[in-house]
Amino acid sequence: MQRFILGRKNQITLVSALLIAIAFTSELVFHNEDMFEMALIIASISGALPIAIQAFQALRVKVVSIDVLVTIAVTAAFFIGSFEESAIVTFLFLFGAFLEQRTLNKTRSAIRELTEMAPESALKQMESGEFLEVSVDEVQVGDILLVKTGAKVPVDGTVLSGDGYINEASITGESVPVDKARDSQVYAGTILENGTIQIVSDRVGEDTTFGKIIELVEEAQDSKSEAERFIDRFSRNYTPIVLLLAFIVWLVSRDIELAITILVLGCPGALVIGVPVSNVAGIGNGAKNGVLLKGSEVIHDFSRVDTIVFDKTGTLTAGNPAVAEIEIYSENSGEILGYVASVENESDHPLAKAIVEYIGAKDFHKVEGTDVVKGGGVIANIAGHRVAAGNIALMEQENVHLNEKAREDAARFEKNGNSLVLASVDGELKALIGIRDQIRPGVKDDLKKLKKLGVRNLVVLSGDNQGTVDLVANELGLTEAHGHMLPADKAEYIRGLQAKGKIVAFVGDGVNDSPSLALAEIGIAMGSGTDVAIETSDIVLMNSDFSRLPHALGLAKSTANNMLQNIIIAIGVVLVLLLLLGVFFSEWMNMSIGMLVHEASILVVILNGMRLLRYGLK
CATH class of the missing domain: 3.40.50.1000 (HAD superfamily/HAD-like)
Structure with a gap:
């Protein structure tokens, strides 16, 4: 029965609203006091049921929750005949919980979006060689998969054949497509925007980068900071204090309505929800932005x-060396660079790769008699010329003369943090190249x-x-x-x-x-x-x-500030309401107004936290 009632809190909220509307219509339009009172009694009882169940569940685990305060207040109001206030308080409390859940769901939208991006199927190569669609859970490490234009990459893998552009926003936060070709790494959850590729599966399921991201962010959103742990401790101690305060006020004043109103005003709902919603929204923003x-x-x-x-x-x-500076000591720079690139293409040294990448492969020449000098460089014959590319020691070995300008250039390159590669053709220095890790x-x-x-x-x-x-x-x-x-x-x-x-x-x-x-x-x-x-x-x-x-x-600074703002708002509202109660109670402050302001304060801190979803560095 408890599960049945709690599962229909939204419907009960709607029924309470209709009954309250019927009650006031009966009184104001038809002047029917009996219908007015009956509708409010039913609204009070139906609205109090889910709140009382939650209070009972909290007390079973020795927690005096907000639901306990409201249940006591509503029950007391009901028995003293304040049906109007008991009905309105239960409706506002339930309606506030409904809006709270709706807005909290929005703060978790980043995680839902990530989860929805997770691939559900894959085109797997069978023993016959054809590709059949299977559930992504059936894919194993080492399987060969086909990814077509517009499809999600189902697993982390390596491209075997084909090429195309992949949108990796789910992994990096960047929407600019990345070119993928043979031996490129691809990640689950990314989208192939054009082309067709075959990949071999490297990691599947929760072991994929995408799976780990979702797991990490979910764990992060469920974690609690010292501020949240403080608020938990505070609310556990604070709630019994409010109960005691209300009881003392009743003993002194014998005004049961005043005591009930204190219970309602003292509910720390905004305090309890304010910091978690900031935390969730901040982490969600980060997840969407890499x-x-x-x-x-x-x-x-x-x-x-x-x-x-x-x-x-x-x-x-x-993290990769690249050509930063270059000096050519020849009128025909294009031919010299072609010779250098052709020779360096014979080596696997990182500096050689940097030179080949800088010059490009369009000017490669046929290379013969390649000799890789360990710790020195590369020597080879190109079109009848002896070409050497390497360090100063190799140039000395080849009897290449470095004039004053070349030595000054070399000193300047080294001062700028470069590693030097010198190139000679037939014993004459033709090029000086400076290579360094670029900022x-x-x-x-x-x-x-x-x-x-x-x-x-x-x-x-x-x-x-x-x-x-x-x-x-x-x-x-x-x-x-x-x-x-x-x-x-x-x-x-x-x-x-x-x-x-x-x-x-x-x-x-x-x-x-x-x-x-x-x-x-x-x-x-x-x-x-x-x-x-x-x-x-x-x-x-x-x-x-x-x-x-x-x-x-x-984002971290804004989130921390947002948490502090929500704590100040929550505590400030409670203090102001209690102060107004002491000063103006006899004139206009009552349970209904108190609950309305209380629920409004919860929405204020939630909406304040949700601003973090739109955070962008100015």
């Missing part, structure tokens, strides 16, 4: 951060945003030499820069900052820097949703998108 926040406690700590420490490679920089586009502007958000110290720690780290720090305007740092050194440096009273966030790749990520108050992982990043950090910036960091910090 920022995974692991719970309300993380939001609170991150909002107070005054120092952010960065790993350099893969965080402030792209991520937009990082400088993002760091300025962090400073505007109140971060006073921006520090870079790196295993690179001090000169290279200083160059990055100077270009980006960082507070401090330290090179030659091993993972243990970085962790020790963070301990030193914390000993000075700094609240530290560490931004790294989630793998090599795991000690620092764990040690800092907030660990922030740059990573495309990797397992290690999700497991070791407090915050994950999906797709290694550095621009998400200012959004994450701004």
Whole structure:
């Protein structure tokens, strides 16, 4: 019976509203006092049933909940013949709970949207070679799947054949499609906007990146911060105090209506709901914008951060060497670059790959007699010419003369933090190429945003030499820069900052820097949703998108402020109502008005929290 009644709370609310409307119509239009009173009695009883059941369930687990206060107040009002107030109070309480649930559901819309994006079926290759549609639960690791235009990628996998553009907004928050070809990684829940691809399944079900994101965000929204735990303790103690206060008032004044009104006004509903709704909305906003926040406690700590420490490679920089500067000592630069690219294409060295990527494959020449010199470079014959590409030691081995300008250029390139690659043709220096790990586009502007958000110290720690780290720090305007740092050194440096009273966030790749990520108050992982990043950090910036960091910090600060605003609103409304009760009770304050204002305060804090769903860094 209890389950039956509680399952029909919305219908009971509607019936109560109709009965109250009938009651007042009977009195005001037809002057029928009997119908007026009967309708209010039925409305009071029907409306009180679900509230009383919830109160009983709370008392069974030794909790004096808001429902207990309202049940006592309504029952007392009913027995003293205040049917009008008992009916209106029960209706307002039920209607407030209905609106509360509706608006709370909206704050969880980000998670529902993620869940709805989860694929349900896949085209799986059978033993016969044909592709048949199966449930995604039937897909195993190693299965070959076909994804067509407009379809969702069913699992995390690797492209075997075909190409196309995939919308990865469900993983990264970015709606710009990403080009995928053979050997590219694809993620469950993303959408193939055009093309057709075959993939091999690498991770399925809850093990996919998409599955882990949903699990993480759901856990985060269910977590409680210290503020929420305080409110839980406060409300458990506060509710019995209100009961005691109402009883004392009745003993002193013998005014039962005054005591009942105190019970209604003292309900801490807005206080209980205000912080959780801010938490849910803030985490939901982050999930939609490629920022995974692991719970309300993380939001609170991150909002107070005054120092952010960065790993350099893969965080402030792209993590891949690229050609930054080049000097050509020949009139025919196109031919020289073609020779260099052709020779470097024979090597698997990262610097060689950077050169080939920079020059491109369109000018490749036929290469013969390739000789890879360990620790030096590559030598080969192209169209009857002896071409060498490598470091200064290789040039000396080839008896290549470096004139004064070439040496000055080399010194300048090295000062700028470049690794040098020199190229000669038939013993003459023809090209000098500077290669370095490039700073991520937009990082400088993002760091300025962090400073505007109140971060006073921006520090870079790196295993690179001090000169290279200083160059990055100077270009980006960082507070401090330290090179030659091993993972243990970085962790020790963070301990030193914390000993000075700094609240530290560490931004790294989630793998090599795991000690620092764990040690800092907030660990922030740059990573495309990797397992290690999700497991070791407090915050994950999906797709290694550095621009998400200012959004994450701004969102954390706004969410923490929103929680505080809701606490002030909730407590303020209760205090004001009790004050007005003491001053103006005899004139206009009563149970119905008190409950109306009480429910309004709940809606105010919910709507205030929902503003976070639209948060965007200005």
